[in-house]
Amino acid sequence: KDGLNTEYIGRNIDYHEAVDSTNQTAKEMAEREFAEGTVVVAEMQTAGKGRLGRKWNSPFGTGIWMSLIVRPPIAPPDAPKITLLTAVAVAEGIVHETGMKPGIKWPNDVLVNGKKVCGILTEMKADMDRIHYVVVGMGINVNDQNFPEEIRETATSLQIETGSRMNRARIAASILNDWEKNYQNFLSQGFAPVKDGWKNYAVNLGKEVSVTTFKETISGRAMDIDEDGMLLVKDATGKIHRIVAGDVSLRK
Ligand code: ADP
Incomplete structure (x- = not known):
C-alpha cells in the first residue's frame, strides 16, 4: 500500500500467490459480497485472460496482475466507458512513476514506445437496467525482461523501457489513486473528463x-x-x- 491515498479503492486487498485469473477470483468474490473497491492481486496467474478468451502472459512476481471490484451506479450500456477510464488511469500512473509518455490504443491497450505494456479486461454482471458489479482487470508488465515467442515483438515492460527495476506496489498504488480520481469525476461529471484524458494519450486517432x-x-x-x-x-x-x-x- 505504498503511497495509496484513495478513499476506498484498494483499501481492501485480497492477495494471492497464484490464481487462475484475478478476474475470475474477483467475480467469485463479487458473487458473495465485497467492499466497494476491493482489489484482488496475485503474484502469478495460471490462466490469465485477455479479451475474447485470449491468453494473458502473467509469470510469477514480474507484473501487476490485479482486478478491482466496483458497483457503479450507471446503466449497463455505459460500462465500456470504465474500460477507457481505466486505460487513462494506467497511463497516468505510468507518467507519474516513470516520466515516460505512454499511448493508448483504442479501446484498452496501454503502449510504451509502441509496444504493449498493459492490457485491460472489464467484465460485468448486469440485468437490463442495473449493474450488479463490474470487475476491472489490469495486467501491467513491470519487471519482465523477456516474453514468450508469440508476443516478443509486441510486448514490453516498464523495466525494459526505463532500464531500471520498478517497485510494483508503488506503481499499483499510483494507478489506483488515478483510477479513483477518474472514477469519481466520471460519476459526478460524466464521460467528458474521461474523454479528454483519453484523447491526450490516443495513438490511433487520425490513422x-x-x-x-x-x-x-x-x-x-x-x-x-x-x-x-x-x-x-x-x-x-x-x-x-x-x-x-x-x-x-x-x-x-
Ligand atoms: P487486444 O490487443 O486485441 O486488445 P487483449 O487485450 O485481449 O488483446 O490481450 C490479449 C493479447 O495480448 C494476447 O492475445 C497476446 O497477443 C497479448 N499478450 C498476452 N500477454 C501479454 C503480456 N503480458 N503483455 C503484452 N501482451 C500480451
Whole structure:
C-alpha cells in the first residue's frame, strides 16, 4: 500500500500467490459480497485472460496482475466507458512513476514506445437496467525482461523501457489513486473528463485502422471517440461507423 491515498479503492486487498485469473477470483468474490473497491492481486496467474478468451502472459512476481471490484451506479450500456477510464488511469500512473509518455490504443491497450505494456479486461454482471458489479482487470508488465515467442515483438515492460527495476506496489498504488480520481469525476461529471484524458494519450486517432467486430471488419480512418466512448471510423465511401468498445479487435 505504498503511497495509496484513495478513499476506498484498494483499501481492501485480497492477495494471492497464484490464481487462475484475478478476474475470475474477483467475480467469485463479487458473487458473495465485497467492499466497494476491493482489489484482488496475485503474484502469478495460471490462466490469465485477455479479451475474447485470449491468453494473458502473467509469470510469477514480474507484473501487476490485479482486478478491482466496483458497483457503479450507471446503466449497463455505459460500462465500456470504465474500460477507457481505466486505460487513462494506467497511463497516468505510468507518467507519474516513470516520466515516460505512454499511448493508448483504442479501446484498452496501454503502449510504451509502441509496444504493449498493459492490457485491460472489464467484465460485468448486469440485468437490463442495473449493474450488479463490474470487475476491472489490469495486467501491467513491470519487471519482465523477456516474453514468450508469440508476443516478443509486441510486448514490453516498464523495466525494459526505463532500464531500471520498478517497485510494483508503488506503481499499483499510483494507478489506483488515478483510477479513483477518474472514477469519481466520471460519476459526478460524466464521460467528458474521461474523454479528454483519453484523447491526450490516443495513438490511433487520425490513422488508418481495421476493426473486427463480431459481424464484420471495417477499415478506414479513426476520426475520434464520441461522447459515449465509441470509436468513429470513416470508411472509403465516407460513411462513419460508430464502434463500441466491447469485444472488438483493432489492427493497424
Ligand atoms: P487486444 O490487443 O486485441 O486488445 P487483449 O487485450 O485481449 O488483446 O490481450 C490479449 C493479447 O495480448 C494476447 O492475445 C497476446 O497477443 C497479448 N499478450 C498476452 N500477454 C501479454 C503480456 N503480458 N503483455 C503484452 N501482451 C500480451
